[in-house]
Amino acid sequence: MNVTVKQIKLFVEVARSLSFARAAETMHLSQPAVSLAIQNLEQAIGGKLFARSTRSLELTPEGQAFYPTAARLLNDWNEALEDVNNLFTMQRGKLNMAVMPSFSTNVLPDLVRQYHEQYPQVNLSIQNIVMDDAIESVRKSRNELAISFASENMNGLNFTPLYDVTFIAVYSDHFLSALEGVNLTQDWSPLFDLPMVAMDKDSTVRRWLDETTLQHELQSQIVAEVNQLDSLGQLVSMGLGVGIVPSLCADQMQQMGLHMQKINADILRRPVGVVTHNQSPLSSAGQGMVELLKKSLS
Amino acid sequence: MNVTVKQIKLFVEVARSLSFARAAETMHLSQPAVSLAIQNLEQAIGGKLFARSTRSLELTPEGQAFYPTAARLLNDWNEALEDVNNLFTMQRGKLNMAVMPSFSTNVLPDLVRQYHEQYPQVNLSIQNIVMDDAIESVRKSRNELAISFASENMNGLNFTPLYDVTFIAVYSDHFLSALEGVNLTQDWSPLFDLPMVAMDKDSTVRRWLDETTLQHELQSQIVAEVNQLDSLGQLVSMGLGVGIVPSLCADQMQQMGLHMQKINADILRRPVGVVTHNQSPLSSAGQGMVELLKKSLS
């Protein structure tokens, strides 16, 4: 006979109330059920816990010694189960994630707000690092998930696409006339007749741009390279040249007073998604984040 | 569905072996039984503990978080049950008892030896106090049991008689001739023609002696009162008078070179027994002592 949690619960309840009948009532059981359960428990542990006659009930010395221990065991038990349940229901928990910069400045603030609203008890830690590092941090399990473009080498990782980033051309009043009547959604080549401000060569966006330019046998006239989108916007607004940026940044660019036009999405489009480890499953906190991402970015 | 100890045991075993089949084997269960048990556990705590496919099995983040807790829970559980079992089997424990002086000097040493031999792990604490205090200490629960004569006021206490103490007359060579041919087992009155050494009036033995003397309308000629049996023996050996002592002390008196004769047991006999509380049951350690007493004093 193995000792069960129920038996210990009953022991504690009987010891507390010093009555089988009352304990039975509070435990929603019949009196004989309690009687049998205690008898089984006593047999399992090898001795009497209660000294009982029909008219009196009391703990044996061993019962007295066991009572506080049993009560503590039950507490620990319930606490542990509650703890793990809280992890699942995200009343408590921790989520480490990484996001690439272009995402973080635009969509992230609202995402964090929503997530925190939904799961206020989850400790959310977000690392802003460049795309490749973000992906690498998931591979090394330093972060549970990352939001980024898909990279070439995704061995051992999952990529769940969320949406495609398209690109827009941005320009100041200075180039307004040059691009008047031009529909970049049809043909983006007119852009390459103009001077251009671009991200520097380390940037993923720049690499794609270069690749695509090459494929289309075009030649860009880059007059300035910057390492931040914000700087790019500033140079563009000074009339130095035109720029090509992810459409995510439309708001940011508009605030700088720039004009913009969509670029043919078939030419230049990249999926942004969630990167997770292939082998380690997501925590509930992570699943919650993925759900939210899918919902709010669809 | 309630979480059971068995489920936690299985969880820990599966987490350890990272295989349902192997865990089933070590737990002497079938693989489907383990599968079902884990499923039930997961339902009870509200989320998945394992991420499993047919070809891979690993802990979820929550499972990882729960694993050490679950292992600790099991340890505590087993330890607590083992502890209480040790109390019952007296591989561990404590017994507080009181004995009256006349018992302690004569029978106790061997009793302690035997008890310690049988239950080497039980911490035995023995208080040597006068009979009334011994009984009172049991009433006040300072001791679990006492070995003493039965007292008048035993309200709320149990007295389990072990054996009857009979009495012997002790005397030196000086009175040898006076008692020659006298059979005290038949008639003890010749003793009262002789000077007597007695315990002082506080002693229970003395009180009984006085009561019995009165009942038989005899008059003792007490020439000295002492407060220890040993002193009494010494005075008797000096030829000051005869003495009446519990037969328990025969050995002690013999060692002092005294002569002795049994006294009619119907006239003077008192039960010695175990005094326990009426309401608080005996511990296993206490029961062991009572058993030993009954066995060795029958």
Next chain:
DNA sequence: TAAAAATACTCCATAGGTATTTTAT
């Protein structure tokens, strides 16, 4: 005599078994 635990018995829920299917590598 009355109140409370123990016993007797009956029943059903479920833990556990065997056989089989599903699924991922």
Next chain:
DNA sequence: ATAAAATACCTATGGAGTATTTTTA
């Protein structure tokens, strides 16, 4: 193709019920 978990289904143990008996204050 194979190894491992899940599923289906069946059986039997034992947990819990009701009715009754026993016991002691």
